[in-house]
Amino acid sequence: MVAVELRRMKRMSQSVSVQTSENRANRRQYERTNLSVAGRLMLPSGGEYPCDVEDISEGGIALHSQADGEIGDRVIVYLDRLGRFEGQLVRRFDGGFAIQTRLQTNQRARLIERIELLKNHSQGDGIAALPRRAPRRTPTNEEANECARLTIDNGEEVACRVLDISLTGAHIRLSNRPKVGTHVTVGRTLGRIVRHTDEGIGVEFLSTGKLAS
Structure with a gap:
């Protein structure tokens, strides 16, 4: 019995050692x-x-958060102006943790492009001037009905009207405009207010949901 337990502990130790070596290699491979x-x-x-975000690369993200995740946990992250990521929690540090991501070649290329834009092009409000990637269009009746209410990050729901929509965001008519940077949910799609307009707000989607399809 003792021998079996020792063998199991040895296998676990070897597995952790391999993962740790891979994580260190990934941190060296990609520029953070x-x-x-x-x-x-x-x-x-x-x-x-x-x-x-503390730092980010094509292979992983270091995050400051009070979340109590454990090593090995699968983590889903929505980052402003960068989008959605999935990864595995591989390292903890004081005040946060790091996740390892596995991106396809085209995803890595898009991430590198967006990182460079965030580094080099910023507007007066500190929000990077990333190009729109999809044409705007008038919402269908189904879309208009589904997103007739907008949920603010404090849980408040308000009536609204979508004026136009695309894969990456929407222009929404709203009488009381929350401040730029506020997280909102349009229908079932998570987003962030990136500008105020004469008629309401501009929202960038942080995830791809039914309304943005």
Whole structure:
């Protein structure tokens, strides 16, 4: 019995050693960039927490967060202006943790492009001037009905009207405009207010949901 337990512990130790070596190799392989980007993350427990990026690369993200994730947890992260990421929690540090991501070649290329834009092109309000990637269009009746209400990050729901929509965002008519940077949910799609307009707000989607399809 003791011998079996010792063999099991040895296998676990070897597995952790291999993972640690891979994580160190990944950190060396990809150039990490320090960015000030906010977002939200979700853990397997279903908990959702705010987070801020410490640094990011094609292979992983270091996040500041009060989330109580464990090594090995699958983590889903929505980052402002960068989008959605999935990864595995591989390292903890004081005030946060790092996740390892596995991106396809085209995803890595898009991420590198967006990181460079965030580093080099910023407007007066500190929000990067990323190009629109999809044409705007008038919403269908189904879309207009589904997103007739907008949920603010404090849980408040308000009536609204979508004026135009695309894969990456929407222009929404709203009488009382929350401040730029506020997280909102349009229908079932998570987004962030990136500008105020004469008629309401401009929202960038942080995830791809039914309304943005």
